[in-house]
Amino acid sequence: MASCASLLLLLALLATSASTSLAGNFYQDVDITWGDGRAKILNNGQLLTLSLDKYSGSGFQSKDQYVYGKFDMQLKLVPGNSAGTVTTFYLSSQGAAHDEIDLEFLGNLSGDPYVLHTNVYSQGKGNREQQFYLWFDPTKDFHTYSILWNPRHIVIYVDGTSIREFRNRESVGVPYPKSQATRVYSSLWDAEDWATRGGLVKTDWSQAPFTAAFGNYNANGCVWPSGASSCSSGTSNSWMWEEFDATSLKKLRWVQKNYMIYNYCTDVKRFPQGLPPECFAS
Numbered sequence: 001m002a003s004c005a006s007l008l009l010l011l012a013l014l015a016t017s018a019s020t021s022l023a024g025n026f027y028q029d030v031d032i033t034w035g036d037g038r039a040k041i042l043n044n045g046q047l048l049t050l051s052l053d054k055y056s057g058s059g060f061q062s063k064d065q066y067v068y069g070k071f072d073m074q075l076k077l078v079p080g081n082s083a084g085t086v087t088t089f090y091l092s093s094q095g096a097a098h099d100e101i102d103l104e105f106l107g108n109l110s111g112d113p114y115v116l117h118t119n120v121y122s123q124g125k126g127n128r129e130q131q132f133y134l135w136f137d138p139t140k141d142f143h144t145y146s147i148l149w150n151p152r153h154i155v156i157y158v159d160g161t162s163i164r165e166f167r168n169r170e171s172v173g174v175p176y177p178k179s180q181a182t183r184v185y186s187s188l189w190d191a192e193d194w195a196t197r198g199g200l201v202k203t204d205w206s207q208a209p210f211t212a213a214f215g216n217y218n219a220n221g222c223v224w225p226s227g228a229s230s231c232s233s234g235t236s237n238s239w240m241w242e243e244f245d246a247t248s249l250k251k252l253r254w255v256q257k258n259y260m261i262y263n264y265c266t267d268v269k270r271f272p273q274g275l276p277p278e279c280f281a282s
């Protein structure tokens with residue numbers, strides 16, 4: 001009887017804490033989904049490495065599914081000649097009308113900069129690319145990449161600096177991700193046909209296996225379907241109502257001015273009928 005009661009208490013505690021999970025243990029938080037041994041969890045769950053060779057890449061996904069959350073991952077990217085390799089960290093739901101928030105790190109020749117390629121899909125529609133250089137060498141150390149997704153906006157952060165905002169513009173008819181459960185995914189794969197200046201530079205397989213490392217995964221989100229109600233109110237989810245203050249806006253402008261190399265919102269040639277409505281300030 002006593003153990004039954006304490007089990008119920010434990011379950012109740014687990015249920016109330018469904019919206020917050022403490023900094024990560026990869027054994028508990030993710031499933032390795034492909035790569036046939038090329039993905040490895042190390043250091044008691046504190047470190048995960050993905051590798052890529054001529055035959056396969058590798059990847060993992062979160063065990064939990066979310067609608068809204070703040071997701072942090074530390075990454076140390078493939079060093080040296082990484083041209084053709086793509087390391088990803090993204091959120092995605094399933095199906096043709098899926099929602100997706102993408103960070104894709106496009107490798108490069110030794111000494112040439114990585115490109116951080118970002119995109120946002122809502123209800124199956126993407127074409128919202130923005131690309132950035134980073135202000136540091138992402139292969140030397142771990143850096144923190146974050147996705148904030150709440151009812152007001154989606155923000156991508158690099159080491160706490162906002163680099164991209166996608167605001168909820170349902171008011172002007174732009175679908176916003178809000179009702180499809182997403183998982184967190186990461187992968188390392190080869191995309192030499194498009195990632196390297198349109199296929200001009202090929203992957204140098206003599207450097208294989210290529211390895212990227214992941215750490216400090218932290219998902220602080222609304223777990224779906226079970227935890228959905230725990231996220232509709234409450235003060236513990238400070239990310240839920242986070243909006244930009246003057247400092248975040250200043251940082252965003254600094255990055256966009258100095259490090260953004262492509263922005264679909266300024267690509268007028270690509271949208272002869274007019275830029276998408278979310279590109280205009282409200």
Ligand SMILES: *[C@@H]1O[C@H](CO)[C@@H](O)[C@H](O)[C@H]1NC(C)=O
Nearest residue numbers: 106108112113115195196197
């Ligand atoms: C690689 O480096 C070149 C030269 O600096 C740069 O133009 C390009 O954007 C970089 N990224 C990729 C993915 O080719």
